[in-house]
Amino acid sequence: MPSTATAVVPDLSDSRHRVIRRNGAVVPFDASKIQVAMTKAFLAVQGTGGAASARxxxxxxxxxxxxxxxxxxxxxxxxxxxxxxIQDQVELALMRAGExxxxxxxxxxxxxxxxxxxxxxQQEQELCTELQxxxxxxxxxxxxxxxxxxVIDExxxxxxxxxxxELILQSTLKNLYDGISEAELYQAPILASRILIERDPAYAYxxxxxxxxxxxxxxxxQPCTQAQMTERYSDYFRDYLATGIEHELIDPRLAQFDLDRITAALRPERDLNFxxxxxxxLYDRYFLHVRERRIELPQAFWMRVAMGLAIEEIDREEQAIAFYEVLSQFDFVSSTPTLFNSGTLRPQLSSCFLTTVADDLDGIYESIKDNALLSKYSGGLGNDWTxxxxxxxxxxxxxxxxxxxxxxxxxxxDTAVAVNQGGKRKGAVCAYLETWHLDIEEFLELRKNTGDDRRRTHDMNTANWIPDLFMERVEAGxxxxxxSPNDVPELHDLTGAAFRARYEEYEEQALAGKIELYKRLPAVQLWRKMLTMLFETGxxxxTFKDPCNLRSPQQHVGVVHSSNLCTEITLNTSDKxxxxxxxxxxNLVAHLRQPAGQDPLALNPDLSAEQILAAIDGEKLARTIRVxxxxxxxxxxxxxxxLGKARNSNLRHRPVGLGLMGFSDALLALRIPYASDAAVRFADISQELISYHAIDASADLARERGTYQSFAGSLWSQGVLxxxxxxxxxxxxxxxVDLDRSQQLDWSGLREKVRGGMRNSNCLAIAPTATISNIVGVSQGxxxxxQNLYVKSNLSGEFTVVNQYLVEDLKRLDLWDEVMVNDLKYFDGSVAPIDRIPAALKPLYANAFETDPDWLIEAGGRRQKWLDQSQSLNLYFGTPSGKKIDDTYRLAxxxxxxxxxxxxxxxxxxxEKSTVQTGTLNAVPGSLKACAIDDPTCEACQ
Structure with missing residues (x-):
């Protein structure tokens, strides 16, 4: 958000801005009228003397x-x-000025x-004409x-x-004018309701x-109410499929389903759950359209995705309906590429692609071409440049x-900028480089805003690929x-003890003069530069090379050379x-048992493992994960x-990444502060349950469909989970490894089952879920x-977001009112400085920047126990210092x-504070600020 303080006064007296008068007439904006009105008010109070007039x-x-x-x-x-x-703004300005x-x-x-x-x-009512x-x-x-x-009542x-x-209706009518377009009329009640979301989250619905x-x-x-649409949804769905097929948007095979069975499964009332x-x-970016006219309603969208994923099933109707149920009830949501393209003529459904770049011009430019082709069809990219x-x-x-x-x-x-995934979202790529590469110091500076711009990459992500040996050298001082990798070619493919031995041999060769091009420096000096650039540029x-490789189930057939765009994927790459x-x-919060009525001041920072297991609906979670x-x-x-290399790899290893979202919502529902032992315990146990059922489901799929081709020799085949x-x-x-390894479930039976075969080489990865979590209305990943109240900006515009759990608590305490809304605005969504909120409640609603990042690390470590891939783990620093950042990443x-x-x-x-009445607030000097990183490819910001 731009700062509210500005020295530049905009000129609104142009054709872009107009004023709706009270009779509905629209006239040009005239700033001089504001000056005249205020001048009259001042002179009425202060008189007309010369000195007074000047003031x-x-x-x-x-x-x-x-x-x-x-x-x-x-x-x-x-x-x-x-x-x-306009007059409200004048009144507010006068009050703020102390006048x-x-x-x-x-x-x-x-x-x-x-x-x-x-x-x-009243006198002229019979003479007024109806608005047209x-x-x-x-x-x-x-x-x-x-x-x-x-429509408003409905x-x-x-x-x-x-x-x-009534409030929405009156606000809508106030903003109508004679000759208003049909499009503006339909938008007017939306705008009237949208500004009320900060009053109550229910207005979001x-x-x-x-x-x-x-x-x-x-x-x-044509106009159609929800009740009318419910009666015609079945006919609409058939027409929708025909239209989509006619315009080559939908795979014709979807029309071959038993549409009586499919349409009977549609639940129009779930359109109201958004x-x-x-x-x-969904409207802006996901719904199919013909010449800018949308042809999908929400349940048609979910069913199209479900049918597309079931298109090769034996009983495709049964499976499509099962898929539709978990999607439309927000229990599970596929990734964005799947939602974009399932059921279409070009079903590019995969999320992430990882490549390794060869050390020759043919290989380099082939990799760049591969990036363009993969990005064109909505894939996030991770490139290994080591x-x-x-x-x-x-x-x-x-x-x-x-x-x-x-x-x-x-x-x-520049390729990522040029190929923008068909305009649906920006192309995005992350380049990885190992810490021993001689170009690492310049690589660290790629995102700086100073220096030679020809050696800067302002639109691309970068990541360090760090071997354990480097961290041990940092710890030891x-x-x-x-x-240069052409002098030490084996290091790229070595990990663990083998990497250590060969690296030390190369060091000895360099000291003996057998390798001319090298540089020696204190490990902690390079580490500090890494952290400095990370803090300054994001x-x-x-990322750590050895944990990704030594814990990989697939280390028998290759090496993990990098992660992906969002750092949760850890899969092998090679030239082939x-x-x-x-x-x-x-959606984790959708799998909790409904808690009994809560005391609004009662928190559960010490919830036991048994209580956490009881709070999670394990049976429903198992059903959802199996589907x-x-x-x-x-x-x-x-x-x-x-690309053929992508197809061959995917069919050979069949990796998938089941993740989660709504973690913070689940903590709030269970009244567990994020900064607590119970939150760490909940992260551990919930991930153990998800992992158990995902691995079990893959093992069952192997019995139905066969094991993946490279299963023999994997950790799975050895019973290593x-x-x-x-x-x-x-x-x-x-x-x-300093990590709690406790477990709640009996894994011995599953361990033996897995030895018999797995359908997927990898099962688990936690993505950021930036967009899909917004679609279903839960917290990201x-x-x-x-924050508890903020304005979110993404490709669809700006949206007010209010923490509904906080609102419910404050209502129970009879504290939710206009003053509280203004307080939250003034303090940028933080409850900490607001005196009216009981101190006992504040730990539950501490925001990301008020939570020590060590708690995120501790929870992340517990999750990592159960993941065969990784997790997209952001770290937040409210009061960053070099020492704190250093300690946090070493802890990770x-x-x-x-x-x-x-x-x-x-x-x-x-x-935005332009509507905050600061004179009535519990104001204190200073306020919390939002994320400073302004990266167009940042998943968490999009």
């Missing part, structure tokens, strides 16, 4: 600038303001004018007030006293339902010297040696194989592969709550965490 002119000019600035922030691209809204007598005079004047207008309206609505064909029709009221139905249909009314009008071609942000995202020789190394073919890795990364950066991320992963996430794993496995066979592989890593380290390594993602620290303000 008035100066004060009025200053206040007018403030009013115009506030209005511009509301409509930066142009639009209409109601006259009452209370002037403000009082202004309010009394407004009230008198309002009474006068009411009298005139301009249709798409240019004709006009009278405003149908009864239908407008009916949108509020079932949401109780928290919402007011009202806004979504009002948006749904507009979508139904677009999809069906919040506004989720439905708007084999490319360093700056100054000898090139035999030209008898010259190499320019190193960086110039090629500039080309990769020892030196580290950098090499890159490169910290591009690793592919297929993702989806369980989800089948869906993910089907992706592999249905998927469109842009993720919990067992920790010991392999511990034995390779001089310090072992494993993140702590960002000691706990055996494989990868970390963004480092986030406090920066620019996140909440």
């Amino acid at each position: 008035v002119r100066e004060q009025v000019a200053k206040l007018t600038e403030q009013v115009l600035g506030a209005l511009e922030r509301r409509q930066p691209g142009g639009g209409t303001f109601h006259i009452e809204d 209370h007598e002037v403000a009082r005079a202004y309010v009394l004047y407004r009230e008198e004018r309002a009474r006068e207008r009411a009298r005139q309206k 609505v301009r249709q798409a064909d240019g004709s006009s029709q009278p405003l149908d007030r009864e239908r407008l009221r009916a 949108a509020c139905a079932g949401l109780g006293a928290a919402v007011s249909p 009202v806004s979504a339902r009002l948006l749904l009314d507009r979508i139904r009008r677009e999809v069906v071609g 919040q506004y942000l989720g439905l708007q995202i 084999r490319v020789r360093a700056l100054g190394s000898y090139i035999k073919g030209t008898n010259g010297k190499s320019q190193g890795v960086v110039p090629f990364l500039k080309v990769v950066n 020892a030196d580290w040696t950098l090499f 890159h490169p991320w910290i 194989e591009i690793a592919v992963c297929n993702l989806g996430s369980v 989800a794993m089948r869906m993910l496995d089907n992706v592999i066979d249905i998927n469109y592969y842009a 993720p919990i067992d592989s920790i010991e392999i890593l511990a034995q390779s380290r001089s310090q072992g 494993i993140e702590p709550i960002y 390594w000691r706990r055996g965490i494989k990868t970390t993602y963004y480092l986030r620290s406090l920066g620019a303000t996140a909440a």
Whole structure:
């Protein structure tokens, strides 16, 4: 969000901004009228003397600038303001300036004018004509007030006293004008409801339902209420399939399903389960359209995805309905590429692709071309660049010297910008480099805003690929040696003890003069530069090579050379194989047992393992995961592969990544503060349950469909499960792995079952879930709550997000009111400085920046026990220091965490304060700031 303080006064007196008068007429914006009105109010109170007039002119000019600035922030691209809204801003500006007598005079004047207008309206009512609505064909029709009221009433139905249909209706009518277009009419109640979300989260559902009314009008071609749509959903779905097939958007095989059986399974009432942000995202980015006209409603969307994933099943109707049930009830959601493309003619359903780049021009530019092709069809990319020789190394073919890795990364950066996944979302790639590479120091600076811009990559992500030996040297205060990979070719494919032995041999050769191009420096010096650049630029991320490899089930057939764009995928890559992963996430909060009525001040920071197990609906979780794993496995066979190396790898190993979302929601539902032992215990136990059922489901799929091709020799075939592989890593380290290895389930039976075969080489990976969690209205992945009230910006616009759990608690305490809303705005969503909120409640609602990052590491370490891949783990620092960042990342390594993602620290303000009445707040100096990282490819920000 831009700062609310600005010295530049926008000029709203142009054709972009207009004013709706009280009679509905629309007139050009005239800033001089604001000055005139305020001047009259000042002079009425202070008189007309020369000195007074001069002071008035100066004060009025200053206040007018403030009013115009506030209005511009509301409509930066142009639009209409109601006259009452403008006058509200004038009144607010006067109060903030301490001009209370002037403000009082202004309010009394407004009230008198309002009474006068009411009298005139009463006298002239029979002479007023009905507002006319301009249709798409240019004709006009009278405003149908009864239908407008009916739509609003229907949108509020079932949401109780928290919402007011009358308030929305009156606000909507106030902003209508004679000659309003049909499109503006449908948008008006949405806007009226949307601004009320900060008052109560229930308005997020009202806004979504009002948006749904507009979508139904677009999809069906005529006004249609939810009740009317319920009756015709079956016929609509058949027409929708025919339209999609006709325009080559939908696979014709979907029409070959038993449509009577399919349409009977549709649940139109689930269209009402969306919040506004989720439905708007679906409308903007996911629903199929013909020449910009959407043809999908939500349940048609979910069923299209489900049918596409079941298209090669024997009983495809049964499986499609099972898939539809978990999707439409928000129990499990497939990743974005699957939602985009399932059931279409080009079903590119996979999420992530990992490649390794060869050390020659053919290999380098083939990799860049591969990036473009993979990005074109909605895949996130991770590239391993470690084999490319360093700056100054000898090139035999030209008898010259190499320019190193960086110039090629500039080309990769520009390719990602150019190929933007069909306009649906921005192309995104992450380059990985091992810590011993001689170009590592320049690699660390790629995201800096200073220096030679030809050697900067402002749009691409970067990550360090760190061997354990380096971390041991850091801990010991020892030196580290950098090499060019063409001089030390084995290091790229070696891990653990084998890497250590060969690396030390190369160091001895360098000291003996047998290797000329190298650099020796203190390991801690390089480590500090890594952390400094990470703090300053957000890159490169910290990821650990040896945990990813030594715990990999597939180490018998290759090496993990990098992770992916979001650091949760750890799969082998080679010149012959591009690793592919297929993702989806369980909604954890949807698998809790309904808790009894809660004391709003009672927290559970010490919840036991037995209590946590009792709180999770294990049977429902097992059912959901069994369906989800089948869906993910089907992706592999249905998927469109842009490259043969990706297809061969995916069919040979069949990896999938089942993750989770709604972790923070689950903690809030169970009243567990994130910074507590119970939260760490919950992370451990919930992940153990998910892992157990995912592995069990894959083993059952192997019995039904056969094991994956490279199963023989894998850790699975040896009966070594993720919990067992920790010991392999511990034995390779001089310090072992400092991690609690306790377990709640009996794994012995499953261990023997797995020996008989697995359908998937990898089963588990926790993605950021940035968009799909927004669609279903839960917290992202494993993140702590960002803020309790904030404005979220993404490709679909700006959306107010309010913590509904906090609102419910404050309502029970009779503390939820307009003053509390203003307090949360003023303190950027933090409850800590608000005196009215009981101290006992504040730990539960501490935001990400108020939570010590060690708690995220401890929870992440417990999850990592059960993962055969990794997790997208952001770290938040409210008051960062070099020592704290150093300690946190060393702790991550000691706990055996494989990868970390963004480092986030406090920066620019996140909440607009133009409507905060600061004089009535529990104000304190200073306020929390939002994430400072401004990265267009950041999943957590998108």
